[in-house]
Amino acid sequence: MLRPLAAYFKVLFLTKFSDFALAEPIQKRVADGGYTTPSPIQQQAIPPALEGKDILGIAQTGTGKTAAFSLPSIHHLLNNKKRAGRFECRMLVLAPTRELARQIADSMTGYSKGLGMFVTSAFGGVPINKQKRVLERGVDVLVATPGRLLDLIDRRFLTLDKVEILVLDEADQMLDLGFIVPLKKIVPMLPRQRQSLFFSATMPKTISQLADQFLTNPVQVSVAPQSTTAERVDQKVTYINQDDKQRLLKDFINKENPDHMLVFTQTKHGADKVVKNLMAVGIHSAAIHGNKSQPQRERALGDFKKGKINILVATDIAARGIDVDGITHVINFDMPNVSEQYVHRIGRTARAGASGISYSLVAPDERQFLRDVVKLTGVKPEVIALPEGYDEPMREEVPARIYGQKPKKFGAKPTRSGGPKNKHSSRKGRPGGGSGRGGPGSSAKGDGPKHWNNGAKSFKRRQTRKADA
Numbered sequence: 113m114l115r116p117l118a119a120y121f122k123v124l125f126l127t128k129f130s131d132f133a134l135a136e137p138i139q140k141r142v143a144d145g146g147y148t149t150p151s152p153i154q155q156q157a158i159p160p161a162l163e164g165k166d167i168l169g170i171a172q173t174g175t176g177k178t179a180a181f182s183l184p185s186i187h188h189l190l191n192n193k194k195r196a197g198r199f200e201c202r203m204l205v206l207a208p209t210r211e212l213a214r215q216i217a218d219s220m221t222g223y224s225k226g227l228g229m230f231v232t233s234a235f236g237g238v239p240i241n242k243q244k245r246v247l248e249r250g251v252d253v254l255v256a257t258p259g260r261l262l263d264l265i266d267r268r269f270l271t272l273d274k275v276e277i278l279v280l281d282e283a284d285q286m287l288d289l290g291f292i293v294p295l296k297k298i299v300p301m302l303p304r305q306r307q308s309l310f311f312s313a314t315m316p317k318t319i320s321q322l323a324d325q326f327l328t329n330p331v332q333v334s335v336a337p338q339s340t341t342a343e344r345v346d347q348k349v350t351y352i353n354q355d356d357k358q359r360l361l362k363d364f365i366n367k368e369n370p371d372h373m374l375v376f377t378q379t380k381h382g383a384d385k386v387v388k389n390l391m392a393v394g395i396h397s398a399a400i401h402g403n404k405s406q407p408q409r410e411r412a413l414g415d416f417k418k419g420k421i422n423i424l425v426a427t428d429i430a431a432r433g434i435d436v437d438g439i440t441h442v443i444n445f446d447m448p449n450v451s452e453q454y455v456h457r458i459g460r461t462a463r464a465g466a467s468g469i470s471y472s473l474v475a476p477d478e479r480q481f482l483r484d485v486v487k488l489t490g491v492k493p494e495v496i497a498l499p500e501g502y503d504e505p506m507r508e509e510v511p512a513r514i515y516g517q518k519p520k521k522f523g524a525k526p527t528r529s530g531g532p533k534n535k536h537s538s539r540k541g542r543p544g545g546g547s548g549r550g551g552p553g554s555s556a557k558g559d560g561p562k563h564w565n566n567g568a569k570s571f572k573r574r575q576t577r578k579a580d581a
């Protein structure tokens with residue numbers, strides 16, 4: 113009992129960066145960066161990391177975890193002056209997305225400015241030979257996505273033999289993106305003698321099993337359980353028909369005139385469609401998703417950061433590494449089918465302790481997703497009624513949407529086979545296909561005539577849109 117208490121009070125007293133045993137030049141970089149007080153994850157993680165211990169960190173984006181693992185690592189690299197040999201790196205940071213890899217590399221470059229440290233990043237979408245030329249000289253820090261890392265190793269442009277520090281960031285997202293196999297391939301390539309720092313926003317069993325493979329006697333540090341973000345964000349929700357979402361989004365933008373708004377769609381095609389439809393009504397926005405080239409993504413992100421555009425439409429994967437402070441609104445144009453993703457999304461507007469607004473547009477086949485989010489976060493979003501002139505969506509239960517499956521033609525027969533398996537827990541054991549309910553013209557409790565009309569209207573809208581396409 114005494115030990116945890118002592119540790120607790122030790123952490124409480126670490127209120128300045130100068131309380132850490134960080135090398136003087138690093139302290140200076142931190143001060144230059146305008147950081148005065150270490151964030152809770154920094155208070156907990158920096159001291160044991162400086163002692164060379166492995167860390168298992170449960171922390172979300174926005175908690176300051178990049179500095180939590182970067183500062184003690186830079187200290188170590190600086191204190192143990194060695195030169196990385198050809199095609200070697202001394203510290204390897206694995207990140208799930210290009211954007212996050214770039215963002216971490218940028219932060220680490222800033223934290224180690226003027227210290228003679230060479231930081232680089234490697235991810236797909238950039239010519240591999242360019243990365244080869246950089247790695248040939250040997251680098252202190254390499255921040256990479258798992259796929260490109262393995263590619264570099266396969267081509268003998270990189271060896272992990274001399275890695276002293278390994279960081280695995282956003283492990284839960286790695287798993288979501290299917291990086292478990294590449295990660296398992298990477299583990300045996302690393303030297304046994306190393307320090308490993310492992311971070312994840314959530315710690316389900318699969319992640320802790322993965323952590324076991326990377327870590328030895330780790331010190332566990334944890335901040336901001338998921339509900340904390342959810343509590344900070346002013347969450348709102350409107351129940352609406354899918355076909356009306358675009359119109360409501362437009363009305364919302366015109367009314368709120370948001371400064372920095374991030375709109376999430378579940379698919380790349382959906383993101384492009386939202387941008388196209390906003391353009392059609394004179395609202396300027398840009399999309400960022402996996403089908404966009406690296407320069408296109410960077411341009412969109414740059415324009416958004418500079419305020420040249422106020423609205424960025426993104427898929428979850430692309431948005432993962434977006435580090436923009438001051439996002440005022442997060443819109444769930446489509447509800448995510450994985451509840452944790454909702455927390456990541458709305459967390460974009462609550463970075464570095466800020467608060468913001470999230471607004472979810474929930475179609476009848478997304479209600480189950482919302483229920484699961486409420487179960488996870490324990491926070492019920494405020495329900496905002498539809499403005500006048502919108503058809504009320506059906507109230508009756510409809511099967512949850514399955515992403516990756518082509519929308520069924522109106523009147524199509526129900527199917528039991530379903531599309532790709534959806535990760536949503538609540539979907540387990542349900543038949544895969546739609547039931548035929550929910551299409552235009554379907555009758556909802558006692559208001560048959562109204563819905564027949566509504567159905568005809570939205571069917572017509574769809575036809576018009578088809579003709580436009």
Ligand code: AMP
Pocket residue numbers: 146147148149150151154172173174175176177178179435437463464
């Ligand atoms: P991260 O969770 O690492 O993505 O950091 C979120 C944001 O917090 C970034 O914009 C950092 O620059 C900022 N940040 C990190 N540590 C601190 C600190 N101690 N004080 C103020 N801002 C910080």
